[in-house]
Amino acid sequence: MKNLYVRATGRGPTPGSSTRDRSRSLRASIALAVLAASAATVTASVATPASALAPTPTSAAPTLAAAEPGKVHVSENFDSGGIPAGWRVVDGTWKVQNGRLVGTSPASGNNFKITFGSYLEHFRVDATVRFDSVLSSTRWTSVGMDVPANGSTPWWIATMRSGTTAANGLEFGERTTSNTWNVTNTGAAPTAAGTGRDVQVTIEVHGSQARWIYNGREALRTSSLRRSGTGGQAFFVNGATVSFDNVRVTELAPNTFIRTPGSPLTVIAHRGASSAAPENTLIAQDVARRGGANWIETDVQPSKDGVPFILHDSTVDRTTNGTGAIRTLTSTQLKALDAGSWFAPYYAGVRLPTLAEQLADLRTRGGNMFLEIKSGHSKAEVSQIVSVIRQQSMTNRVLVQSFDVDALRYARELAPELPLGLIRSTLDADPVAIATELGLTAYNPSNAALLTRPAVVADLHRAGVAMMVWTVDAAGSWQQLEQLGVDGIVTNRPAELAGWNAAFLQR
Template sequence: MTVLSASSPLGRAVTRLVTARTRAAATIAALAVTGAAVAVAVATSSPATAEPGNVVVSENFSSGSLPAGWNAVDGAWKVENGRLYGTSASSGENNKITFGRHLSDFRLEATMRFESVSAATRWASLGIDVPADGATPWWIATMRSGTTAANGLEFAQRTTVNAWVVTNTASAPYAAGTGRDVRVAVEVHGNQARWIFDGREAMRTNSLQRSPNGVQALFVNGGTVSYDDVTVTELPPNGYIRPEGSPFTVIAHRGASAAAPENTLVAQEIARKGGADWIENDVQPSKDGVPFILHDGTVDRTTDGSGNVRDLTAAQIKALDAGSWFGPQYVGERVPTLSEQLADLRNRGGSLLLEIKGKHTRAEVATIIQVIRDEQMMGRVFVQSFEVDALRYTYELAPELPLGLLRSSLDADPVAISRELHLTAYNPDGNALLAKPEVVAPLHAAGVAVMAWTMDSAGLWQRLERIGTDAVITNRASELAGWNSAFMQRASADPTVQITSPVDGARLDRAQSPVIAVAATNADTVTVTLDGNKSAVGRRLDLVKLTAGRHTVRTEVTGPEGTATATSTFTVTVSQAGLGYLILTSGAEPAAINAMTVKLVHAQYAELATYVDRQAGKLVPAEVASVIAADARTLALK
């Protein structure tokens, strides 16, 4: 008789198996408890603004090595188990790998997973505009493992002096943590970008400073992160069309004109702090040809002076008080030149929707464009006007500038005039648009955005959102930004569900015993099936009783706003260690356990299968005998 001792090779292996099973069961049980409490917000609509175009990069790392053209600039990068792993030993290491090519309009997306981090503040990033050699400056869209922090998501630049400039921050609806796949994306249109977390827009920026040759990249800081399914897709150039499920672009009419003297730098600052995406202001020349930011044809209403703007010199306009008329706290505010306004936006953040006010000659339009060029703001200015000639001159002199046609009433054919004038946006009075909402769809089909002016109430905003308006010009920019936040919360009421255990694609041996765990939000009921048979959240899967091969867990949740489903397919693998665990836990008679383990140790798998078949229902319980015999025959064929 052979006795299995703890010191024998098989005995030591079995001890390791039992320990591993205990640890795995405890870990997965903990995951189930945690997962059930996680709040997940996932959109059902794609934020992409058009059908996918040219796919520049599509990589799932199935080759087992770094793809051709991917440059591991610094840090440890390797491909393993069908994923790309990057490691950074400390928070001071911004390790990166570059790839792709320079694009102005594109979507970069990836599945990211924090494998381990030194702290919840550590991060991983999608590189938006990074020199191929990794040199500074570069721009990134960052995600911390503690994504629910106020700065869990960021847009940031690393400057040439290795300083950080963080332009935008936001929190995600749930924590990425470690061990969890998160699908992330960033959509870039020139200096604009949207940060998309698990299918939903989390924030946006219009402060990117693009280089002429920057490519895409992946980053890791203070931990190990794995990436999968990395794609880069070219997008149509008009990033002003609002993706389904995303909020309005907020355009502050004459700055924060409801809270500060219009068309001043203080109004611009208040609007910026209040959440405006763009500042809308008017430009017209002084007597000596200097472009100033003023709405009226005279200075009478908004300054302490009088006279026509075009009859006053730049020195005379600069001497006027443009704030005291609004309130005593604004005494001494000045009328800014276009150059001063652009410099403020360049240095402090923001972009300008610039209305060329009234009739302008070609030379006057050329002066405006030259100021924009001199202030290095060509990528952050959008020109609009009621004057068709002003738009024609702008296109002739600077075709790269986006154009919008202002209208008090709608044209008979908005699409035709948009094509004629090379418009990026058609900008009608909001009430005129609401009277004929059917014009939005053909404009979008032609690649033209729709920006409505000047709408200042929540009731009007709601109606404009329903007809697909892309942007709203408003005197109440901070209120619209708040309305946008509420819109996003309403939009996230759809139920969501994710199977957190067993994870999709898992390969499990017989010694493991995972618990079915589901993370759901906005759900009243949760149903679960295993291979089509009813199961339950929290059920421990006994892999001893499952056949080798693939099995599928499916869950469906229902809530007030609808239903959502998720599936996870795992594989029960056959191994000598797993077969040893089956034998030890089979409940067979001691004599049978000893006989089976002897054959297992000597890899006599065919003899083991024959023995178990003979003893099924006798020395070996019938329900487990068939599994042992099947696994033994599988091993015999290897």
């Protein structure tokens, strides 16, 4: 462990530091080494002026056609002999030959593309894909998930190399406006694509989330898509000749949160990556996001002047250098507190984020939020939380949960579009009945509570309600909960659970 510490930080532990301090310093330094590219985020959270605390309304989302789940928007087998109407060759050589669409890129630097379809929030792309020839096993083809019709950046793709069993054989990534790569997720396919073999490719997209399904098996996930509201679908080729057939784009219903058979557990990072960074901060959120978390679990409470802040405890004593109840401190006072030094010296100066800041970070950099409204909120305070979520255009990426039934009733009345979760430390006599009464999307008990009556998982699923269990950090318990049919797990160790999921997918 000491060697890892030295590699991460360039120096050994501070002489005289305690074992606990060294352990925290190790976790912190490893996280910081991974997050070098995130320094700007941490810096931005250190000193936010009071004038920036109020949420800034985002630009209005584009008006989209009414959703039609099940509608097939594109269905093409290329039997007509030519490029189909509505398909646009952006660059490279694209032709229809022998009943297949064929794209050729003679060099590895050419990201040649053809665009089709239209913007959809929830959809699935199915295609039969074959590498006919490649310059090397690292060359690739991609399904564009959000690509402007003219192919301009930024765009998001789901990539497959011909050497698909490599550690980065499959990828989710973005081509940025500065023409650089932002690869958010990588993984290996269960078998090699090679050349001359048909591969059944399916990409499922639900807002900012996507699944990579290879020959019928889920192989990779992401929660980091940033959607444009206008981009459609596309195919890309790079350093290869690739042919496509039986292309189908189908609109999907919004994600129900219930895990489909063969899919891994949903990873919900408890207060961010709270075992590796100071909880409920932007840096903890970013560690969790980069570690593979699907959702960030966080807690919200109001300041004295009514600004929703991210904090678990009712006081600031444990996780900052200040004292006092959060409801007795103004937003200016809260923003002056150091929320990082308690965890490790490397996080000195990290600040408490407002709800608006945390949502803006997720909206612009990827991710979704499980937002716990702490007990004791009035209807007006819940209304303020709802207002911030709407102003940040995040209603489709936030699940509101609480132990407090009244808070959930307020949220349902004020924002019926928000999914709701009820947190429980002991099971209700009839979880299905209360889920129906409150209009729940998820019922979220503690691990100990669930194990007293594991049959409630199936009962809730029959009622269309998901189950997310808290707070579980051991692999043996993850396996037990997966076998019970649980949909997601709240954990302090999201990177480890994401890794466990990767092994589950390989099995």
